[in-house]
Amino acid sequence: xxxxxxxxxxxxxxxxxxxxxxxxxxxxxxxxxxxxxxxxxxxxxxxxxxxxxxxxxxxxxxxxxxxxxxxxxxxxxxxxxxxxxxxxxxxx
Numbered sequence: 001x002x003x004x005x006x007x008x009x010x011x012x013x014x015x016x017x018x019x020x021x022x023x024x025x026x027x028x029x030x031x032x033x034x035x036x037x038x039x040x041x042x043x044x045x046x047x048x049x050x051x052x053x054x055x056x057x058x059x060x061x062x063x064x065x066x067x068x069x070x071x072x073x074x075x076x077x078x079x080x081x082x083x084x085x086x087x088x089x090x091x092x
Contacts, residue, residue, distance in 0.1 A: 042048075055063075 037043075
């Protein structure tokens with residue numbers, strides 16, 4: 001019993017040893033940073049003082065109005081997972 005306890009203790013301590021993958025740890029997160037950089041169309045867009053070209057004031061006002069109206073009423077509830085089979089009178 002004592003030998004088993006020592007073996008378990010050694011196994012647990014082995015897990016606390018130094019990282020066996022230093023090359024992976026050095027590059028951890030590179031894929032996410034690269035994907036975010038590739039998805040950014042213009043990284044300096046915030047420093048551009050010019051207004052958006054291609055949309056007049058009336059269209060912009062209507063777009064913002066529709067966007068704000070979309071929060072007045074919650075979206076309809078839909079049954080995504082149909083575990084019980086057919087709904088309604090089709091199963092009768």
